[in-house]
Amino acid sequence: MSVIVTSDSQDIDPALQRQVFGALPTGVTAITGLTSEGTPRGFVVGTFQSLSLDPPLVTFCVDKSSSTWPTLRSLGRFTANILSTEQLPVCRALSRKGDEKFQGVEYEESPIGTPRIAGATAWIDCEVLSEVVAGDHYMIVGAIEELVPGEGEALMFRGGKFGEFTLWPTPAPTGEAK
């Protein structure tokens, strides 16, 4: 595990950092694993994204306080379920703390033994490749084992609110003053 060490001399207000980055929309992805007893575990991130095409890699960041990540880390694999606009209840369930997150959440087991949640817009089965300690988070790098597109539109998150992406008509507005 690598560690990123930075100077803490800059006085950046955490509330301002949250506000500024809250304005940047993200997708909503459930990171899931299955214990050796067959119990599903998972949590929601807004930080999941593609990292490299060759080799095919993904990344996400998880708070050091996550109670689920240590289990998924020890399993060494996870599925990233890109949640759809129909899956706000799944998002709410998996972003809670506790052992009852998967009550009422349907899933199928992937070829690598991880839960693929029903109704996601895509499932990306991954092996954990590396992990970097970065401040109060871990940055995870995963190697893609299998990539399966699903259906529906991706759920979006911005400024503490959920929504969907609206495409501009073609051609896009020029932004010129009227």
Ligand SMILES: Cc1cc2nc3c(=O)[nH]c(=O)nc-3n(C[C@H](O)[C@H](O)[C@H](O)COP(=O)(O)O)c2cc1C
């Ligand atoms: C839209 C959304 C995005 C989130 N993004 C992240 C994230 O990128 N990293 C993270 O650690 N937690 C993120 N969270 C919070 C976790 O889902 C939440 O803390 C969860 O309860 C952690 O569960 P655990 O302690 O069982 O791991 C997000 C929550 C929501 C609703």
